[in-house]
Amino acid sequence: MKNVRKAAILVLLLAGLFIISAGIVYAQEEGESETDIETTDTEGATTLGEASDENKTLVILGCALAIGLAGIASAIGLALAGSSAVAVTAEKPELFSKCLILQVLPMTQSVYGLLTAILLMMGAGLLGGGDAIVTPLMGIGAVWIGLAVGLTGTSAINQGMVASSSISAVARNPDVVSKGIIFTVMPETIAIFGLLVGILLMVGLGLL
Numbered sequence: 035m036k037n038v039r040k041a042a043i044l045v046l047l048l049a050g051l052f053i054i055s056a057g058i059v060y061a062q063e064e065g066e067s068e069t070d071i072e073t074t075d076t077e078g079a080t081t082l083g084e085a086s087d088e089n090k091t092l093v094i095l096g097c098a099l100a101i102g103l104a105g106i107a108s109a110i111g112l113a114l115a116g117s118s119a120v121a122v123t124a125e126k127p128e129l130f131s132k133c134l135i136l137q138v139l140p141m142t143q144s145v146y147g148l149l150t151a152i153l154l155m156m157g158a159g160l161l162g163g164g165d166a167i168v169t170p171l172m173g174i175g176a177v178w179i180g181l182a183v184g185l186t187g188t189s190a191i192n193q194g195m196v197a198s199s200s201i202s203a204v205a206r207n208p209d210v211v212s213k214g215i216i217f218t219v220m221p222e223t224i225a226i227f228g229l230l231v232g233i234l235l236m237v238g239l240g241l242l
Contacts, residue, residue: 086166092173093158096180097151100232103184104147104225111140111194118198122205132211133201139218140194143187146229150183153233157241175239179232186228193221 119133152161154176159166200214236242 085170086168089168089170089173090158090160092170093154093160093168093176096176096178097154099177099180100150100154100183100187101144101147103181104187104190105144107188107190108141108144111143111190111192111197112137114191114194115140115197115201118201122201126205129204129208132204132208136197136200136204136211136214136218139197139215139222140190142222143190143193143225146225147183147187150180150229150232153236153242154179157236172239172241175235176241179235182235183225183228183232186225189221189224193218196221 115137119137122133123130155161157166158168158172158176197214197218200211200218203214204211233242
């Protein structure tokens with residue numbers, strides 16, 4: 035339990051660090067945007083392209099938030115469930131497949147983070163060689179989208195705890211595996227809500 039608390043605190047500290055970094059970058063972008071307004075009309079097109087490229091760094095930060103936070107949480111959840119799975123299969127090898135199904139469930143949050151990162155990269159033209167124009171609103175929006183998906187993805191830690199208990203229950207009664215899967219899936223709904231909000235924001239911002 036202490037390790038879980040330490041892991042949760044670490045995730046929150048990383049999130050805070052990313053938020054501070056995003057704020058600094060956004061402040062720099064705002065200052066540069068005000069300077070760009072003072073350029074001549076002949077340099078306007080070039081300045082717009084350069085500003086777009088700089089705003090894409092915020093999109094990259096959003097991608098890092100989404101996959102980074104969700105990935106860390108999934109790794110912790112997998113470790114919690116995996117510890118119980120190893121102990122059970124050591125005594126009852128025939129339960130390997132059932133334990134594996136329960137143990138792998140906390141990985142889905144990192145999949146949501148990966149999906150979010152890919153969609154953000156596509157919307158910003160970072161995949162496929164597109165020349166999409168990324169505005170400051172899109173850039174900072176991508177940061178908050180990544181943060182929303184990443185933080186809701188920390189539900190993988192709690193999911194790993196439920197999966198661990200379910201694996202212990204399967205060791206006593208293998209017939210309860212389906213019920214254990216249902217219980218284990220429930221914490222994941224929070225991450226699904228975060229992914230849904232992220233996709234809706236991407237549509238609203240024009241990233242999709």
